[in-house]
Amino acid sequence: MNEIKIAPSILSADFAKMGEEVESLGRCGADWIHVDVMDGVFVPNITFGIKMVADIRRHTALPLDVHLMIVEPWKYIERFAEAGADYISVHAEACGKKTGETLKAIRALGKKAGVVVNPNTPASAALDVLEDADLVVVMGVYPGFGGQKYIESVGEKIAALAAEIRRSGRKIELELDGGVTEKNAVSIAALGANVLVAGSAVFGAADRRAAVARLKGAE
Ligand code: DX5
Ligand code: ZN
Numbered sequence: 001m002n003e004i005k006i007a008p009s010i011l012s013a014d015f016a017k018m019g020e021e022v023e024s025l026g027r028c029g030a031d032w033i034h035v036d037v038m039d040g041v042f043v044p045n046i047t048f049g050i051k052m053v054a055d056i057r058r059h060t061a062l063p064l065d066v067h068l069m070i071v072e073p074w075k076y077i078e079r080f081a082e083a084g085a086d087y088i089s090v091h092a093e094a095c096g097k098k099t100g101e102t103l104k105a106i107r108a109l110g111k112k113a114g115v116v117v118n119p120n121t122p123a124s125a126a127l128d129v130l131e132d133a134d135l136v137v138v139m140g141v142y143p144g145f146g147g148q149k150y151i152e153s154v155g156e157k158i159a160a161l162a163a164e165i166r167r168s169g170r171k172i173e174l175e176l177d178g179g180v181t182e183k184n185a186v187s188i189a190a191l192g193a194n195v196l197v198a199g200s201a202v203f204g205a206a207d208r209r210a211a212v213a214r215l216k217g218a219e
Contacts, residue, residue, distance in 0.1 A: 004189045004216045005031035007065050007175070008208075009199035010056070011047065011146045018052070022059040025202075028209040029216075032065045032087070034177070034197045037080075039070035042094050043144040050079045057084030065135075065195075067116065067177065069143050070094065074102045081109040089114030089137050092125035099125070103132035116177070118142065119151045123160045133172060136161055138193070141178030146199040150179025155191050162192020185215045 008030050013021035025033060035053060040046040053066060066085040070076065073090040080088055088106045092115055095102050099115060106113035114135035115126050119142060126136045138158050141148035158176060165172045175195035176188050185196055198215055205211035 003194070004185070005173075005195045006202070006212050006215050007032035007034040007195055007197045008202040008212070009034040009036055009146060009177075009197050011036040012199035012203035015048070018056055019059045021203075022056045024208065026060055026062055028202070029212040030062060030202075032063045032195065033060060034199075035064055035066045035085070036199075037066060037068050037070060038144065042071045042091065043069045045144045050076065050083045053080055053083035053085055063087060065089070065114075065175075065197075067114075067137065067197075068094075074098065074105060077102070077106050077111075078109060081106070081111050085111060087112040087114050087135055089116050089135060091116045091118065091143075092121055092129075093118055100129045100132050103129055107132065107134070114173075114175070117157070119154050123157045123164075126161060127164055130164065130168060130172065135173045135175060135195075136165065137175045137177050139178050140176050140180065140188075143178070147204075148179055150181070150184055150188075155188070158188065158191040158193050165192075180215065182211065182214045186217045189217070 038045045038047045063086040065087040103113040112134035115133050116137040118139050140150045174193045176193040177197040180196045180198045
């Protein structure tokens with residue numbers, strides 16, 4: 001099994017103390033920082049946008065994994081790239097036929113391109129654009145809110161995508177976003193996901209450093 005990377009989601013942070021929150025994640029063993037951008041249209045919730053990415057960029061050297069839950073994401077990718085995103089992920093459901101060209105546009109900006117699939121979207125939506133992707137994100141919950149329960153049935157999709165990624169011979173990261181806990185993290189990674197997003201499991205823990213270690217499978 002690959003080493004598990006943990007990407008805490010700042011959706012569960014105190015937004016009024018974001019600089020400190022992001023700095024604390026660096027000290028807790030986080031590998032990436034997951035940044036959930038929601039527009040109130042693609043998902044029924046609103047978070048923050050480009051300026052938040054630019055501001056947190058000054059508080060961490062960790063890779064910023066920006067998850068765009070917005071309609072017409074291609075309109076904003078250049079500005080998220082300039083703000084300091086390292087990975088920019090767009091939903092297959094938001095892009096439709098434009099998914100491949102949106103991933104290409106992200107790469108043309110010198111950034112890593114991710115395709116995200118909702119729990120009810122088939123693996124084929126990601127496989128169709130695999131050649132343009134550096135990251136595939138499988139949602140373990142319907143996007144919009146932190147702290148939801150992991151939908152077990154996405155496990156099959158994780159395993160299928162992991163097999164295709166191996167077959168491609170390319171280094172493509174496979175991330176599971178939503179519902180990760182200390183109880184299910186290791187079994188999700190065993191299915192082939194090598195990056196686990198964790199919002200409530202990290203921010204809700206009394207000891208965040210211990211929580212990150214346990215999510216990676218250490219006791
Ligand atoms: C869901 C977001 C997440 C998720 C993570 O819309 O994309 O990144 O909330 O939070 P937890 O780990 O609490 O499910
Ligand atoms: Zn997310």
